Amino acid sequence: MKDRFLQFFRKVYHLKDKIAFFPTIISLAGCAFAYIMMYAENQGISKYLIEFFPQLVINNTETARNILTTFIGGLISIMVFSFSMVMILLNQASSNFSPRLLPGLISNRKHQIILGIYIATILYCIFILVFIEPSGNKYQLPGFSVLWSIIFMVFSLGSFIYFIHSISQEIQIEFIMKRISSTAHKKLQNLLDLEKDKEFNFPDTSNWIEFKSKETGYFQDVSIKLLKEISLHNDCRLEIVSHKGTLCYKGEVLFKIEKELDEKNTDKIYKAFDFSNDEFIEDNYLIAFKHLKEIALKAMSPGINDPGTAMNAIDYLHELFKLRIIKQEKDFIFEEEECIILLHIVAFEDLIYKVMASLRTYCKHDVIVVKKMLLFLKDLKTYTSKEDKIEIINKEIENLLVDARIAITNKTDLQKLQDI
Template sequence: MTEKIRTYIRRYYTQVVTSIAFYPAVIALVFLLISYVMLNIDFSEYGKSVKSRWDFLTLKDASTARTIAATIAAGILSLTVFSFSMVMILLNQAASNMSNRVLDSMIGNRFQQWVLGFYIGTIVYALFLLSTIRDIDSGVLVPALSVYLLILLTVVDIFLFIYFLHYITQSVKYDTIIDRIHKQTRRRLEELFPLEEIPKNAMLAFMDGYEVRATASGYYQGFNHKALLRLCAQNHWQVAFLFPVSAYVLQGVPFLKVHAPKSVTKEQEKELRLLVEFYRSESIQISAYYGYRQLVEVALKALSPGVNDPGTAVLSLQAVVDLLAFQVGHYPIQTLPDADGDARVFIKEKHFEEIFEETLLPIWDYGHEDRILQLEMERLLRQLQSQTASQENIACIQAFLAQVQQKIGERT
């Protein structure tokens, strides 16, 4: 049962953390704690002595403090609604003109979540403060310190809103969105492809291994590395995954094979399945290929007759080729050893040729009649060819380059 709980938490952790409501909720709780602390200070002997010593920190009238808190709560609430509306408009515009898949990278933007969280936190602070103000005669018993802190937070909110307007207008630009996806994908590639030389251990295929089949159709999203290595070491297994991360596996199709000295029991198979993740998500943090796919879809949408924006398509194409240029000289770790150094888990990754065909060919098929895209494709392929030393990769690039040059020659 413990492993099931861990699997459930691991499976939904990314979805919760990347949610647009995660950081605002956490920040609101922090502000609630701050309001509680400030009120304790206000009503403590130390707080009373401070307010009696410095008259400018004292609010004589409780109704004045209540009016300030109520006005700020209402004003920041309106500011929050307006800011949320701007974010929704931005997401709708990006989904209409680019691709629905870019929404994840935009929703997961930390800055806008911090700003919205600060707004909501200020509202929570003001409402909690408002509920503690009572009509009393002594000014030292009015939570003046908390009210002045609320005024300071409101000033910060105003300046945040001004910068938020600037940030939103910049975020709606296509080049900004493409650059964000490109950077996220590049970081993930650097994690997945750390080797600069071809690894010695190739993908191991167990022809006579025990096959574990998918119980339902879904996207293969990786596995729990530590737990799987521990399980393999305990049972002296070697496990080979048959699909790369992000592959869609149909129900009943084998997705991994187990080479075991003894027969794999149903309980062991059940324990093994808990460590492999299948769910519908396309986060770049899971697989860099999702970043490739988003860039390709942005290019295809830009080349569609309804949008007709070859400039944006060229920006996406440049980002894709830059990622390919990194991948052409780096290689993934495809074998995971246990604590004793014995190879236990063999991972399947997409080859350069596969990603090359799955990214550049769709863009070319959709925009091969556009002169801007033709010329840029030729320039980028020439540069990409100069970056690789593998004869297989060079042959793949040259074949496509010849096709592009032939198309350009037909129009001259």
Template sequence: MIVPRKVANSYREMVNSIGFYPSLLSLAFLTFAVITMSIEYTPLIENIKSFISVVLVDSAENARTILSTLVGSIISLTVFSFSMVMVVLNSASASLSPRVVPGLITRKSHQLVLGYYLGSIIYSVIMLININKLEGGATAIPSLGVLFALMFGLVSLGLFVFFIHSISRAIQVDNVLNGLFRQTKSEINAIIKRQQENPLRTLPDFSDWYGINSDTEGYYKGVHSEKLCALLAEHKLELYITVKQGYFTVKGYPFLKCNRDISQHEQLISEILSCFIFYIEEYISDHYRYGLTQISEIAVKAMSPGINDPGTAVKAIDMLSILLIARLSIRDINYTFKKSKDTPLLYIHETSFEELLHDNFTPLRNYAKGDAYVMTNVLEAFKNILFVANNNEDARDSLFKYLNAIVDDINENVTNEYDRHEITNMLKAIARISEKHGERLLARFQRQQAD
């Protein structure tokens, strides 16, 4: 059964919202409160309560005081914690990049803490309203429920300490960069592992395949590959996604190609298109390119006059170089198998190495082209990538094509003799790795300097 795209999008928005896990935990605590009250006065529980009477309340007034205090205190913790989340999101958007906000919102540890607070409040309120007067002046006290509520309150205090520690670390730029780097590298390694486990020597000639037009507009962010491969296997089809993830498509754009002409099968086309995901947010779990973009934007933000943190920019540049080196092991056309098949059913256009260079270094190059310290480190990053990619002709050509652009910007914006000497030394180090291209690049720099 194919799930309608609007339903799938609504589900994704709900799962990625800050209130998803708090809502689930609140429901769980409410259920537990109902269960507690249903067994509170059974003979078995009464016998258990007689053994632990020393930790149970025996006064309705004490029970009301404890529960009221717990509710008020945990509400205060919840309000403060939610306020801290909003401060962190605002600070991350202003000082890092707006693109990292979705990742911070969906951080499960913070959502679970907030959900525990809300659940504890709900549980305590349920216990509070179940302190009832009985016939003859007696009072029914859910003493076991009060004990549980007190335990939940004590745990909430511990979670509050953890929350403050975690939220203070979440906004530190080093921790954000390290998290983005680890997650991005993990996604790249996962693709490399899949391609190594299922090697493919030759690719089909996609030029003769038949186009399938998009039925919606938006940013293409991914595909439900398992569901789509099952559909393709059922109809004995192969599909090629011609656009890279993050590409903005308009209605009618031919972003797919099929090995058979299915233009007359509208229902099948509709089922295929329903497997594709279109939304605005960028999650690294969708594609590693989003992690590279977020690291690059943090570097650009660090170079803004309001922040002026070249050290962070340099660290981000070093991370980009390591990730781009890992990217060299991925083929430009990715592919996905159905478990029972030996032939790929889905081919995916990966963002090329040259496109990644342009997309991630161009904003930084344009913003920091007058900063000799940062530009020297950009050249060092390219030298490190070149050290690994020197035998890869396409990657080497892309690197030197972009290095020419970097040298042109440096010549126009860096005039200090000392800074230019440092840059010359870095270009000489590049020339030692790739002599022919490097000497040409060094001559270009020195010629423009003489002019």
């Protein structure tokens, strides 16, 4: 039962990032409220309010119909415009920045909620319009329900104004980079807090029982809560061999277990792994390094030629690397000061090499951008006292200078870089 619930929860977790998830939920809520109001009208709520609060009730059939039809037509136009703006945002982000940014933009919850408010209001107005019957002596117009449609319309107009404000920010690359950086910064800081004042002792796992991947896919996340539960219940430790965010091929070692478990428990461990093509920084902070790097590369391409954006992306990478350099090279999960789960992560050396190799290839001809990268690497050395990491940074500085000497021919520019 718990396994089924976990699978259901994981499906819902991925659905919430789809552009249609929240609009569907809010639309159903609008339909449900329309039926509630129909029931209240059948109980005579409008007739009661006319006697005591006549100002709250619209009691003219033609006026009510005109209001509802106007609202429906107007909201459809607003919704089409808003959806067009979202498509423009996605197209611009894909062409000018990086197509990998699209999942994060599509999963913007604010825009999904606003779209849901539009659809819910349209559906509510349609249901109330259908509920209006031809006038008769014993018929009471659902005037109070029409009043609610006016309230929803005012709320929808307010949402539209907020949407224009929000979309004007979302389309700015500076806002996108800041959102990427802040999300990854928060994730990294949480991991550093978990490592604080902890001793990392984990036994040799070379003789542990290996379990291989049953499918080929991108390993994006794993349920730590479920793994802890299995580990504590069976009094065994686990090692997650595959790196989050990497392509895991079928037949590769996925995880190791300290001792043999029954098939039921091993199936639970397999179900804890999440394979998906969508990349979300909330699941893996390394995605932020990839996105910021690709934004800088796109900005330095001949078609875009925007060194300012590239330097801003390097600044955000600088902030993230300041946290990553002081982080341990592996993730450990503790229970009462005892390490029970080991997770392998991309090493600092591999991470900074992948970022710098791409940046120096596309930016080596621009002396200002190269200077920015040199200052970034020089400052990064002040955040660690470990000789091995300082040596890694020195190696990247030398690689950058080698490429710069080939691409930059001006002696004055080269001397300024050497002085740094």
